[in-house]
Amino acid sequence: MSILVEEKNRKTSEVGMNKKENPLGEFQETLYEATELLSYPKEAYHFLKSPVRFLEVNIPVQMDDGGTKVFQGYRAQHNDACGPTKGGIRFHPDVTPEEVKALSGWMSLKCGINHLPYGGAKGGIICDPRKLSRNELQRLSRGYIRAISQFVGPTKDIPAPDMYTNAQIMGWMLDEYNHICESGAPGFITGKPLVLGGSKGRETATSKGVLYILQKVCEQQNLQIQGMRVIIQGFGNVGSYLAQYLYDLGAKIVGIADAKGAIYDYDGIDIPYLMENKDAFGVVSTFFRQTMTNEELLEQECDVLIPAAIGGVITTENADQLRCRCVIEAANGPTTKEAIERLDKRGILVVPDVLANSGGVIVSYFEWCQNNQGYYWTEELVEQRLKERITESYHNIMEIVKEYGVNMKVAAYILGTKRLAEASHSRGWINISE
Known part of the structure; x- marks a missing residue:
């Protein structure tokens, strides 16, 4: 049986990349500004600018034609000082390590801004799901979970849907994880079908x-x-x-x-x-x-x-x-x-995105809470609590805009970074006092 390895020519160094190609550089530049405005020592920036863990995996998938194709996947865990890491999994042909690392950092900020007991994570697989059959998608989804199963879990790292992934893919991933770990923990993953412990209101x-x-x-x-x-x-x-x-x-x-x-x-x-x-x-x-x-x-x-x-x-x-x-x-x-x-x-x-599109992780947190409690909320309650939390975050950011005289993006970074840095300081990982 022939093995086809999916390769992708891409630039991986920060040097020579423009901003469109280097989302990690975008994240780091504004993070640096936020740590400077907060008067944190340089060590705080150097600790927070990159994920604490980054995993690269190869996923062999049997294709419908009988051949095997090896897909490349990633999982970045940016910071787990506030709690388990949390973040989606995207299937896209243009996934890169830099993008996944940046997305994990943005997830940390979203969690900090909305006062969620998480740090950020993100996963991705280089693939074009539009060219894969349903069976190939299922085998790829299960293969990815087998590859990262040692690093994820309801108290470690909690995946969710992202670009070109959905509730059905989360259902396959949940089932694979439950087989590997011989557990029935629905809180391993969020954004899953309602019948498997998903939350009303999560899709929207x-x-x-x-x-x-x-x-x-x-x-x-x-x-x-x-x-x-x-x-x-x-x-x-x-x-x-x-x-x-x-x-x-x-x-x-x-x-x-x-x-x-x-x-x-x-x-x-x-x-x-x-x-x-x-x-x-x-x-x-x-x-x-x-x-x-x-x-x-x-x-x-x-x-x-x-x-x-x-x-x-x-x-x-x-x-x-x-x-x-x-x-x-x-x-x-x-x-x-x-x-x-x-x-x-x-x-x-x-x-900024770290505020505007944070509704997904907020309701993922609600889903995780419901899974842990075994008690499920009405859609009206989910939407009410989402509106309360994201509106409060908006007001908190606007207060920082006034206090520091910065735009909303920098203000959002200040709010999110402060929570991450304080949690890391409290654990003894870094010092944020001069």
Whole structure:
């Protein structure tokens, strides 16, 4: 039987990488600014800038044609001072070690900002799930858990869905872990099917969190959702649900993008039609004759621009061309630090990802609590507690904006970093007092 090894040429050193290619550099640059503003010794920055653990695995998968393909996967555990690490698993052809490490750091900040008893983690597999059958996806999912099973668990590291993974994939991973560990612990993984101990409201949690943050921004910016023109770049789980929620509240969704292209209509797009006809990966642009690129869509006129797909899409190359009043980062790392600084000068508010899209990890925490208690909440209770927690975090960040005179992204880093550093200091790992 032949073995095909999936290889990917990519740059792995930080030297020579631009910011779009180096999300880890983006994370580290703002982290450094936050530790400086907090007057922490350099050791705090050097400890927090990288994961405490990083695992690289090879996953042999029997393909439907009888051959075996070896996929490369990763798991980063950024910091476990506050509790077990927590973070999603993404299946994507462009996964890199730097991206996974950065995502784990952002997860630590999200947990710190929202006062969750976790540190951050993230996993990824280099693959294109659109080219895999259901059986191949299941074998890949189970193989990944076999490869990392020694490093994860309900009190160690708790995975969840991320880009191109879903509740069914979490169900397969839960089953594999239970077989390996001979346990029935549903709290090993979150975002799983309801029948396996999932939480009501988890699938829509990230979108609901973005919505709640947008409502707070509207209060601050004197905007009304009714009649607001919104562009959403990305129509996967987060983007599609968010589009439906905003449409139902009277907003005009004037632009939508997916992996194939983008559509724009200043008078508004029929979102219910797109929801009924999108494929499993959120592709809808193929239904339209007149489309544009994702890059072109970002520069169209709107009130609110919501990047909800991939990182590094708003840079110094296009920041001056944006025509919106605010940017809300529903994706991870969609706007570079330099681009945010340019948007600040133009009076365009940027709500950072570590706040705006943290609804997913908040409700994952709720799911973990329900699993531990064996008592499950109503969807109304989940949404109520999500709104309370993410709204409180918004207000805490705005207080830091006023205190330090910084933008929301730096303020969010200050809040998240402070909790991580204080927990690490209390454990005796680092000293944050001069």
